[in-house]
Amino acid sequence: MMNNAAGVAGDADAAIGISVIVPFYNEEGSIRPLYERLAAVLRDLGRSSEVIFVDDGSRDGTLAHAREIAAQDRSVRVIALRRNYGQTAAIMAGIDHARGEVLIAMDGDGQNDPSDIPLLLAELDRGFDVVSGWRRERKDNALVRTLPSLIANGLISRISGVRLHDYGCTLKAYRRDVIKDVRLYGEMHRFIPIYTTWFGGRVTELPVRHHPRTSGQSKYGLSRIVKVLLDLMVVMFLQRYMTKPIYLFGGFGFTCFAGSLGGFVWMLWLKLFEGKSFIQTPLPILVTMLFVVGILSILMGLLAELMVRTYYEAQSKHAYSVRQLVNFDQT
Missing domain, CATH: 3.90.550.10 (Spore Coat Polysaccharide Biosynthesis Protein SpsA; Chain A)
Incomplete structure (x- = not known):
């Protein structure tokens, strides 16, 4: 014992x-x-x-x-x-x-x-x-x-x-x-x-x-x-x-925008220089989907930013941690 x-x-x-x-x-x-x-x-x-x-x-x-x-x-x-x-x-x-x-x-x-x-x-x-x-x-x-x-x-x-x-x-x-x-x-x-x-x-x-x-x-x-x-x-x-979720969601969103823009340029190239109709390739659907996913991703990032601020501010939390205070009055 x-x-x-x-x-x-x-x-x-x-x-x-x-x-x-x-x-x-x-x-x-x-x-x-x-x-x-x-x-x-x-x-x-x-x-x-x-x-x-x-x-x-x-x-x-x-x-x-x-x-x-x-x-x-x-x-x-x-x-x-x-x-x-x-x-x-x-x-x-x-x-x-x-x-x-x-x-x-x-x-x-x-x-x-x-x-x-x-x-x-x-x-x-x-x-x-x-x-x-x-x-x-x-x-x-x-x-x-x-x-x-x-x-x-x-x-x-x-x-x-x-x-x-x-x-x-x-x-x-x-x-x-x-x-x-x-x-x-x-x-x-x-x-x-x-x-x-x-x-x-x-x-x-x-x-x-x-x-x-x-x-x-x-x-x-x-x-x-x-x-x-x-x-x-x-x-x-x-x-x-944790404190900046927009960096993840926003980064993914802009990547989708870049893919959408690239697909759109490629689609125009095929139309203007090779005579292929838009409906002969899946590019229009791909461009549209990437653009929509990019918008949704950025909106999710903004929503996540609001949630992070609610988490910290509603509970009086801080985005930092103090190891020690010197010559501060203890109240």
């Missing part, structure tokens, strides 16, 4: 040092061993801490085991979701309810090693905002899990410009201030390092241990690669065009 959260249990709103977020889905055989290892590591840290177990709609005895642990240790908190929403939503629920200045996420299947937590914290103490685990020696099926992961990580690193070996490793440590405004959807929890760089955050990677699964079954398959790549497209769109 952890006793390092003095004062936390008595004050539900008290800020603490570390929050460990662990999502579970049908992991009744893993939750107790993981808790025991995690409790020992957090106790040795000597910092105030809490553990947040998020049950993502498990159909076995996972939630019952989590409640038993929470009854024995008041620094353990349990969030039970109504159904299975997926790992990203479960992690987001943990982030929303965490009180720690440092948030650590890890898998609930026992493959992540809690003994790596002090190493992650040491990197944060060096000034980094996000420390991402790197399963350099993965204990998974090479063909089904490891090889697709290598391909996906290479694509993500190349497209995003944030070079990491292992985006899929759940074991990561975050400073609260860099992810407090991040909202996660789909499979986007793996892209938090990319979000962090948008706000000038500093990201590093650290090799971590990876253990073979001892109970339960993997919840992931090859179909996850497609979902990850689609989510990456969304992330890159938000990164480049």
Whole structure:
């Protein structure tokens, strides 16, 4: 039982040092061993801490085991979701309810090693905002899990410009201030390092241990690669065009106008110099379609600009993030 959260249990709103977020889905055989290892590591840290177990709609005895642990240790908190929403939503629920200045996420299947937590914290103490685990020696099926992961990580690193070996490793440590405004959807929890760089955050990677699964079954398959790549497209769109969507839609619109103009000139050339009637080619239809699509694209860009302004102004949000204020009165 952890006793390092003095004062936390008595004050539900008290800020603490570390929050460990662990999502579970049908992991009744893993939750107790993981808790025991995690409790020992957090106790040795000597910092105030809490553990947040998020049950993502498990159909076995996972939630019952989590409640038993929470009854024995008041620094353990349990969030039970109504159904299975997926790992990203479960992690987001943990982030929303965490009180720690440092948030650590890890898998609930026992493959992540809690003994790596002090190493992650040491990197944060060096000034980094996000420390991402790197399963350099993965204990998974090479063909089904490891090889697709290598391909996906290479694509993500190349497209995003944030070079990491292992985006899929759940074991990561975050400073609260860099992810407090991040909202996660789909499979986007793996892209938090990319979000962090948008706000000038500093990201590093650290090799971590990876253990073979001892109970339960993997919840992931090859179909996850497609979902990850689609989510990456969304992330890159938000990164480049979140505040100026007209650049994307308008650029596409003008490209369509250029194609329409080129087709119109070609159509005239064929008519005047080769004697071909307009109706003998598909060019009139192509010119008209490109022109209409160009107009619609620009109108969509203008509508997106209005939506962006509504998003920022209605919620008093800013298009920038301040790291620090010096010699400003605190009001």
